[in-house]
Amino acid sequence: MKLHITQSDYEALRVHGEETYPHECCGVLLGHARDDGNHVAAIVRAGNTRTDSAHNRYNISPMELIKIQREARKQGYDIVGFYHSHPDHPAMWSSTDFAEAHWFGCCYVITSVEKGKSVLTNAFHLSGTTEEDKAFQHEEILITQAAGENA
């Protein structure tokens, strides 16, 4: 299983983390789930509602997520994952990320942003079907040149 994403979308989510530094950015990956992994066709920036602790927390409001999902369906896409940044922290999921992860089958992309510059981007697939058996599995990011679904 790999995350298939275009170079431009990959760069865009990394730039987003630089723009919001020292706060966390967040956004949604749209596309299609296929047998070989999730294929990203577009990314959508989202607002971080955790203004009280934006340096180490993110939350996307459900209503914003619903609006993103509505627009995605009009274009024939589904939500296949999410991304956020870790300002001055590794590109590794945290205990908070794990506890708050409920989108089984989706990909969680994390970019470490050190001193305002994006460094490493990792992808983690949320496997399992329940809160008891869920797990994050490191997923290879496959950069595509054309549309994500053509990879």
Next chain:
Amino acid sequence: MKINIPTPLRAFTDKQATVEVAGETVQAGLDALVAAHPELKNHLFTADGKLRSFVNVYLNDDDVRYLPNTEASAVNADDELTIIPSIAGGTGVRASRSLCCR
């Protein structure tokens, strides 16, 4: 009414993104959904029958938790329910603490 199913729960609705159910209230709609797709029950509700904390249900553009009648709110045939799990996280640590992973 139409109920929009999020990506992670479609494994329990025969891959359907939307499910049509009958019911005059939000609760009736959810009950009908679970009756048609029993595996959803544990994903949506706690053992005492309450919506799990990370499961959000919207009646059109309104969070059901904040409607005056919550799950007892009346629903018309052309209304939409949307189930949307929360999405949140972050490093969750102060700058002086190490990252905690399992």
